Amino acid sequence: MAASTHGPVLFRRSFKVVGSDFLNAGSVSKDIKKALKQLNVDAEVIWRALIVSYEAEMNAVLYAHECDITLEISHSGIHLVFDDRGPGIPDIALAMTEGFSTATREMRERGFGAGLGLPNIKKTSDSLEVTSTVGKGTRLDIHILFPQAQSKAA
Template identity: 70%
Template sequence: MANAESVVFRKSYHIEGGNFQSAGSVSKKIKQILKQLNIDGEIIWRAMIVAYEAEMNVVLYASEAEVILEISPKKICMIFKDKGPGIPDIPLAMTEGYSTATREMRERGFGAGLGLPNIKKTADNFDIQSTVGSGTQLIIDINIF
């Protein structure tokens, strides 16, 4: 999270788990804001990788989530706090190719077990905390400079 005094933009969003109709809409809103702030296209592109991966994780696995977007002059910070089953083994979930996706998720083109590793690879800072039976929180930073 950025220091409170350095945050120039802060907004929160809600993601509904299981709703494919609205899936991606939060990432789109975030993209629109980053474009309005004239942030470099390459940085927006990286922010979209992590935002969409995290948003789809909520849609696929959780019941709902709150997303907090904080933009400071130095970085874009996104916090995804979901209510859901949680992740029992985080190192395993961070392994490329490991997935608990259902057949339906795979038929929709998701669930290859690449999401969390891709977020970690793309982000400048990444933190994951999870409580089984309660939910998962991701804190993701993308540096602007």
């Protein structure tokens, strides 16, 4: 896989999101932001990680029953995994198309479901791998490289 983080994991934390829990939506991203700030991660990297984590967290809230999230940090960057139990994605290529969405009217009225989530994650990260089994769930494997690791990878 291109542009993945590598080297020993220096920091690891796990989180859980419960599907349809709108009241706590965003709290995992907030915890990730706090952890990255405490570790003095580059501000631009935090900014990118937050876009990615919020979009993935909201996808889990909107569509999944529950989702396990792992944040790992190495010398080369951030590795985020969102592993959910949910309906899965029948056509991943279609789901990656900007503007495609299966959101309900209620989700759209709340300002979600514009079909920007997965495309935003792809644009903002250095690599995104989506694997999914219909009826079981979806896994997002995301890497965001630190600036020095990006220049080495280029």
